[in-house]
Amino acid sequence: MAGAFQYKPKFVDIRVRPPKAGEAEQADDVYALKPGERRCDHPECSMPASARAPKSRDLMNEHYWFCQPHAAEYNRNWNFFAGMSEGEIRARQEAEQTTGGRPTWDFKASRMSREAASFTASFSRGKGGYQDPFNMFGHGGFGPGASKPAPEPARRLGKLERNALADLDLDENAEGPAIRARYTELVKRCHPDANGGDRSAEHKLQRVIKAYQALRKAGMV
Known part of the structure; x- marks a missing residue:
């Protein structure tokens, strides 16, 4: 009876491919x-970001x-009003209560509208009875001060970069x-x-x- 039901494996040679060079080290690196x-x-952190x-x-x-x-640590230390004065904090809170912190627009045409741009172009070309050869009114005339270089935008830094510069006793510039x-x-x-x-x-x-x-990770050095 035992001989009739003797187990006979179908596959007796199951081979596993050995790992290639470098695969073993990569598999061990969690x-x-x-x-x-x-x-x-976060500096010195090699974990995946999620x-x-x-x-x-x-x-x-x-x-x-x-x-x-590190996300939990960053959130614990987050302070939205850090660096703001009492007046700025009060103004921000009032804006949140009145407009929800969203931008608002006037009903009148702004200086960036098409009408304002058309008037500025006409004014600078001397149409409409006005001429500004020395660009005294700053409308881009054809006088000596007509072309002025646009100011460079201020550097935009995050919280980690500002704190790192502060630890090095440096300003944001x-x-x-x-x-x-x-x-x-x-x-x-x-x-x-040295001590x-x-x-x-x-x-x-x-x-x-x-x-x-x-700062090196942020590309500032």
Whole structure:
């Protein structure tokens, strides 16, 4: 009876292809990004980003991408009214109550309308009884001051970049050479070897290194 029901496997040679060079290391790396994933924007974080957060109240349409732990940390430290005076906060709250924070428009034609542009063009060409050869009224006449270069737009920085510049004791207009020079100066000043082994400035040194890495990741250095 036992011999009649003896198990006989159909496949006796099941072979598995050995991994190619580099596949074993990639399989062991649990932090390796999968296709289509992006790295977390937090400095020194290699986890995939799954949540986004606005860079600042002035850049609500520009976002950082964080993993869940760093997104939670960013949200805990978020303060929409940071850097605003009491009057600005009160004005913002009143605008939220009256218009919901949405922009409003006047019924009259603005200076950017087609009618205003037509009048400006006629005024600058001397039509309508007016001439402005020296561009005294700033309407783009044909005088010496007719063409003025447009002012350059102010730099748009997010919260991480502003905090990093503050940790390096720099203002928001600091460029790459100034950032590198201040970073080198602070590292030499705060390193324990420069203080006779004193580690009191070690926390400041870590913040300086972290700030410099954040600015490098943002492409500012």
